[in-house]
Amino acid sequence: MYFKKIMAVLLSAAVLFGFSSCEKNEKSLQKVRVSEVTHTIFYAPQYVAMALGYFEDEGIEIELSNGQGADKVMTALISGNIDIGFSGPEAAIYVYNEGKEDYPKVFAQVTKRDGSFLMGRKKDENFDWKNLKNAHVLPGRKGGVPYMTLEYVIRKNGLNPHEDMNFDDSIQFSLMAGAFAAGTADYVTLFEPTATSFEKEGKGYILASVGEESGEIPYTAYYAKQSYIKKHPEIIEGFTKAIYRAQKWVQDNSAEDIAKVLSPYFPDTETQILTTVIERYKTIDAWCETPVMKKEAFERLQMVMTEAGELSQKAEYEKLIDNSFAEKILK
Numbered sequence: 025m026y027f028k029k030i031m032a033v034l035l036s037a038a039v040l041f042g043f044s045s046c047e048k049n050e051k052s053l054q055k056v057r058v059s060e061v062t063h064t065i066f067y068a069p070q071y072v073a074m075a076l077g078y079f080e081d082e083g084i085e086i087e088l089s090n091g092q093g094a095d096k097v098m099t100a101l102i103s104g105n106i107d108i109g110f111s112g113p114e115a116a117i118y119v120y121n122e123g124k125e126d127y128p129k130v131f132a133q134v135t136k137r138d139g140s141f142l143m144g145r146k147k148d149e150n151f152d153w154k155n156l157k158n159a160h161v162l163p164g165r166k167g168g169v170p171y172m173t174l175e176y177v178i179r180k181n182g183l184n185p186h187e188d189m190n191f192d193d194s195i196q197f198s199l200m201a202g203a204f205a206a207g208t209a210d211y212v213t214l215f216e217p218t219a220t221s222f223e224k225e226g227k228g229y230i231l232a233s234v235g236e237e238s239g240e241i242p243y244t245a246y247y248a249k250q251s252y253i254k255k256h257p258e259i260i261e262g263f264t265k266a267i268y269r270a271q272k273w274v275q276d277n278s279a280e281d282i283a284k285v286l287s288p289y290f291p292d293t294e295t296q297i298l299t300t301v302i303e304r305y306k307t308i309d310a311w312c313e314t315p316v317m318k319k320e321a322f323e324r325l326q327m328v329m330t331e332a333g334e335l336s337q338k339a340e341y342e343k344l345i346d347n348s349f350a351e352k353i354l355k
Contacts, residue, residue, distance in 0.1 A: 053085040054259055058246075059097045061111035062197070063090050063289075064215040065301045066139035067244065068282060069311060070110070071289045073270035082262030092198045094168055101128060101249065107256075108248045108263065110134075112169035113322070114329060116247045117339045128247040129346040132264045132315035134271070135244040137235030138173040139310055140164075140213040143204070143228040151231040153181035157188050162200050162212040166193040169243055169325070170234075172332040174213055177237045179331065204228060216301040217293045224297065236308040241328065242321045253346065264315050264349040274311055279303040315350040 056079075060067060073079055079086050091097035094111035098119060101109040109115065113130050120127045148155070156178060163185070164170040171193065178185045185191040195203045204212040205227050213234060214222065222228045235243070246263070253260050274282060283298035290298060305311065319341050329335035 052083055053080065054083055054256075055085045055087055056108060056259060056263065057087045057089070057106040058108045058110060059089045059091040059100050059106045061091055061094050061097050061244070062215060064139065065217055065286060065290065065293075065298065066135060066215055066305065066310065067110070068286060068302065068305070069134055069267060069270040069274050071286050072273055072282070073266045075285045075288065076270070076273065078266035078269045079263070082266050084259060084262055084266065093165060093196075095165070098128075101247070107252055107259075108246055110246050111244065113242050113245050113247070113317075113325060113344075114167070114169050114172070114334075116344060117326070117329070117335070118167075120339045120344050121335075121337050126249050126251050127344075128249050129253060129344060130245045130247045130317060131253065131260055131346045131349050132267050133242050133245040133312050133317040134267065134315070135310055136240050136242065136312050136321065137308060137310045138170060138233075138238050138241065138243055139305065140170050140174075140215050140234050141219045141230045142174075142211055142213055142232045142234060143219055143222060144211050144231050145228055147229045148231055153178060153232070153237075154183060156211060157183060159210040160190040160192060160208075161185075162192055162195050162204060162209045164193065164200065164213060165197045167332075167334050168197065169241070169328075170197075170213060172328050172334060173238050173241060173243075174234055175332050176328045177234055180237070216304070217290060217297055220297050220301050220304075221293065233304075233308050235310060238328075239324070240321055241325050242317050245317060257349075261349045261352065265353050268315050268350070268353050271312060271314065275313060279306060314354060316347050316354070317345050319345075 074086055094115040097109045097111045098115040100106045116128045116130055163174045175185050200212055201214055201218050219230055223230055279299045279302040282302050283295050286298055287295055322341050326335060326338050
């Protein structure tokens with residue numbers, strides 16, 4: 025009888041301690057407000073890190089929002105409405121060149137190619153980029169990396185996007201899919217899973233990968249204001265570590281397994297479509313193996329921006345890119 029009482033007391037203490045520990049762990053999580061430029065499977069490592077608890081392992085709770093455009097993400101960062109921005113690094117370059125004292129620094133890269141696909145209204149197994157001559161094309165927001173990369177690819181294939189076609193940037197990035205579905209333009213660039221869903225529904229056909237054609241470019245990365253990085257180095261390091269773990273997991277696992285992990289973040293997308301999209305991104309080598317941004321890739325981005333007429337002064341790699349956290353983790 026005495027033994028049973030002792031065991032009951034110990035069991036009660038264990039249960040109470042368990043609840044206390046859980047409560048302590050929840051309270052110890054630091055909330056980090058992150059804004060992504062758009063919601064797409066292209067950002068698979070981010071959702072993997074969230075789904076598998078990698079951020080929680082680093083004491084971080086992610087509050088994720090959709091900025092719907094790199095310019096809007098950067099505005100939210102500068103105004104203090106978010107802590108970390110996730111978009112094309114061009115947004116950070118623009119702010120740096122404006123001469124702001126507390127300009128944001130890029131600390132982790134996630135994607136290394138353009139993740140959009142050119143879609144047309146007719147199926148074309150032998151598509152040639154020269155088919156865009158005299159066509160109506162929806163390229164996205166002027167000054168954004170998707171827009172500039174498409175310009176670069178078109179020029180690479182012997183056409184001038186502003187003379188040989190109607191390069192129509194009047195449609196907002198978030199409204200391009202709807203505009204194309206409604207009958208606007210002959211071609212449009214769309215991210216996944218929208219592109220594959222459109223093809224399945226007969227609204228258009230995937231003709232080419234912009235990223236495969238353009239080559240490696242630091243396409244999407246995380247950045248934060250210098251003041252935030254200086255005040256919260258442990259958060260930046262933990263955040264980068266979580267992303268790196270997710271990058272390795274994505275590299276080491278199949279499209280089917282990745283699709284299962286991502287499915288809660290894309291509830292309206294069939295698992296089969298998720299798998300197809302992920303396999304497509306793996307095929308074009310879209311995701312970085314580490315969070316480090318290479319100098320040569322950064323310079324290529326600035327070359328693309330210069331050719332697009334969006335950059336009159338190049339930013340210094342050493343001042344804008346902070347690889348210290350990523351390099352520390354890799355060691």
